[in-house]
Amino acid sequence: MLKEITPKSVDYSQWYVDVITKADLVDYAPVKGFMVIKPYGYRIWEFIQDAMNVRFRATGHENAYFPLLIPENLLIREAEHVQGFSPEVAWVTEGGGERLPERLAIRPTSETIVGAMYSKWIHSYRDLPVLMNQWSNVVRWEKATRPFLRTTEFLWQEGHTVHRTQAEAEAETSQQLEIYRDVIEGELAIPVVVGQKSAGERFAGALNTLTLEALMGDGRALQIATSHFLGQNFAQAFNIQFLDDDGALKYGWTTSWGTSTRMIGGLIMVHGDDKGLRLPPKVAPIQVVVVPIARGNDATAVLSYARKILGSLQSAGLRVQLDSRDEYTPGYKYNDWEMRGVPLRIEVGPRDLKSQAVVLARRDTGEKQTVNRDGLDLTVLKVLESIQNTLFDQAKAYLQDHWQRIDNLAQAEEYGYRGFFDGDWCGAEACAQDLQSQTGMTIRCLPLDGQAVGGDCVVCSQPGSARIVFGRAY
RNA sequence: CGGGGCGUAGCGCAGCUUGGUAGCGCACUUGCUUUGGGAGCAAGGGGUCGGGGGUUCGAAUCCCUCCGCCCCGACCA
The missing domain is CATH 3.30.930.10 (Bira Bifunctional Protein; Domain 2)
Structure with a gap:
């Protein structure tokens, strides 16, 4: 359990x-x-x-x-x-x-x-x-x-x-x-x-x-x-x-x-999400896990079908694992591998064997789709690439949604001091220290994105001399 | 370093108030039945109750003391 x-x-x-x-x-x-x-x-x-x-x-x-x-x-x-x-x-x-x-x-x-x-x-x-x-x-x-x-x-x-x-x-x-x-x-x-x-x-x-x-x-x-x-x-x-x-x-x-x-x-x-890890395919120890649904009389045939899929994906250079443990049910395995963040799960059962297909379940979106067994290597490579990109895009969207341009510290308080804040700084070390003692935030960096100083110091309201990104840090 | 929490089976916990044969769930072992989103039944194995000291006929339980870990804050990759 x-x-x-x-x-x-x-x-x-x-x-x-x-x-x-x-x-x-x-x-x-x-x-x-x-x-x-x-x-x-x-x-x-x-x-x-x-x-x-x-x-x-x-x-x-x-x-x-x-x-x-x-x-x-x-x-x-x-x-x-x-x-x-x-x-x-x-x-x-x-x-x-x-x-x-x-x-x-x-x-x-x-x-x-x-x-x-x-x-x-x-x-x-x-x-x-x-x-x-x-x-x-x-x-x-x-x-x-x-x-x-x-x-x-x-x-x-x-x-x-x-x-x-x-x-x-x-x-x-x-x-x-x-x-x-x-x-x-x-x-x-x-x-x-x-x-x-x-x-x-x-x-x-x-x-x-x-x-x-x-x-x-x-x-x-x-x-x-x-x-x-x-x-x-x-x-x-x-x-x-x-x-x-x-x-x-x-x-x-x-x-x-x-x-x-x-x-x-x-x-x-x-x-990561509430189910556990979500690993980008490029750094996932296991990129694809194959879960056979080996039921009754079909068990042997399903397992050998699963092994063929495993072998062909391995030949394509993928890090694949077959989960043939028979002491666990498929449902248990789904949750287990999701917790470990494996990007893609392939489910194969008697139905898929009959139709020469497999079910793909993506860890990033939770989507499931049935795809043909022919050309599976290419399909999987494409899906993994898509997962890699989706994870980055999701994180990028989160970053942008939690990155506010502000003029004073009261505005940061409205966000509970969570996220990145973008503002101007007079350059005085005293203001950097006040920022920390008053809000728990620190200057993370002076961003190198080439944007100009646009206003006054978020702490002391004197003319700004540098743009800063600040927030609470680990 | 401050604040809080916790040490009882591998993991999670109950038992402590009011001292009297150490328990539950999960995990583990064996067997049978199961398997498309966390399987079921049955039978088993497993314990210096964090350490030391004290009180007592008797301590997981009461007292003293030490140790350790986790979480939250101030400093740091």
């Missing part, structure tokens, strides 16, 4: 927890703030890794691996950086039964250890650019945790690059953000707002942070990818210098950029 999923409208947080545990994506670990990513959830992560690796390689990046532990003297080298991260660093103080002479940080991010290594490797402008990416885990000691969205340990990808010029580094920062947008919108079907972080929301130690912001089903924002232009801050702190062709010794310009398993949390919250 499957467990009930709490409806979104009753308790969104509980709905989220129900979905991720009952769809078998994760389980809670013995230590608070840690989780096990189970095979079904990890497979989604692997699709994300594949999609990114292809794009990273195509733009000249290589994967590498840096150590988990960072000596304290390295971590504190860049002043702003250490200030930003020190509250959430976990430390190793003992090893081999002895107290260590210098404590070692479990990496909260790797700029410092990467910087220390880069300074050893880079001597000449001929060594540049250095374009590396690392897939790893990091630890940030968080007070309040939620699976995928905020866990103490999480899996991510962090790119670290060094360039000869500022312009090249800034171009890298934008290029990587565009790769993220492409993966997140194209594979995960999550529409995003592209922008720049305000000074107060910037990565600790960065000169500029670009961001992708997504809107969850409860109207809260999720920062889903960031790309940082670090200027020469880290190059100076870690002595990353090169001899340029003019004979001058110069500091490199560095960038870093990252995305994490948080994306999976976003995927669930953007597409």
Whole structure:
């Protein structure tokens, strides 16, 4: 018997927890703030890794691996950086039964250890650019945790690059953000707002942070990818210098950029419904499930018919599974696979066998239709493509419906501070802080859509100097 | 770190007020019948009642103490 999923409208947080545990994506670990990513959830992560690796390689990046532990003297080298991260660093103080002479940080991010290594490797402008990416885990000691969205340990990808010029580094920062947008919108079907972080929301130690912001089903924002232009801050702190062709010794310009398993949390919250997950076909571990209705004397014939369909779809390169478990009824299986978010279900029974047809049931719309067995591979490919597009379109429509242009904060209150709000800002950090203390909302980004400032600061009513998108965030 | 909730079989819970053989539903095992939207019957297996201490003839239940987890808020991918 499957467990009930709490409806979104009753308790969104509980709905989220129900979905991720009952769809078998994760389980809670013995230590608070840690989780096990189970095979079904990890497979989604692997699709994300594949999609990114292809794009990273195509733009000249290589994967590498840096150590988990960072000596304290390295971590504190860049002043702003250490200030930003020190509250959430976990430390190793003992090893081999002895107290260590210098404590070692479990990496909260790797700029410092990467910087220390880069300074050893880079001597000449001929060594540049250095374009590396690392897939790893990091630890940030968080007070309040939620699976995928905020866990103490999480899996991510962090790119670290060094360039000869500022312009090249800034171009890298934008290029990587565009790769993220492409993966997140194209594979995960999550529409995003592209922008720049305000000074107060910037990565600790960065000169500029670009961001992708997504809107969850409860109207809260999720920062889903960031790309940082670090200027020469880290190059100076870690002595990353090169001899340029003019004979001058110069500091490199560095960038870093990252995305994490948080994306999976976003995927669930953007597409999920009261029946459970809804996975876009491109990242669905199982794209099609075949459910035989094997009744009485027809059982053997139906099953062999189902196997033929399975085989032909597999040959077409689809991820298909046949659910021939005979301890469950078809109805149970329908609900089970719907909860797990499988995009398309194919039902085959005695009727279909007789008419050489199958029934297709779409997870995105719930539609059922009977289609001919001939040409089924092509039909299924088309339907999956349509599901991928429909999920994106639905999410895009939701985003647009919950994105209001406003002139003052009272207008945001009418929407319960849910959704994205678009307004103007005077640029004062004091107003950014007032926004948060008064409404719980934060500046998500300064959107990069080219639209001009149109009015006064939504907080203080002084003339605006920047357009901002703001809202309550995870 | 504040506020709330909860620890009893794999999961969800009852039992605690008023101490007296540890129960229910689901899941699991076996058999038979079933199968086009969460199958039925029958017979089974499974427990340091979160840990420690105390009161008592006797503690899941009363007292003390520690631990853990979840949710909601303030900070963060």
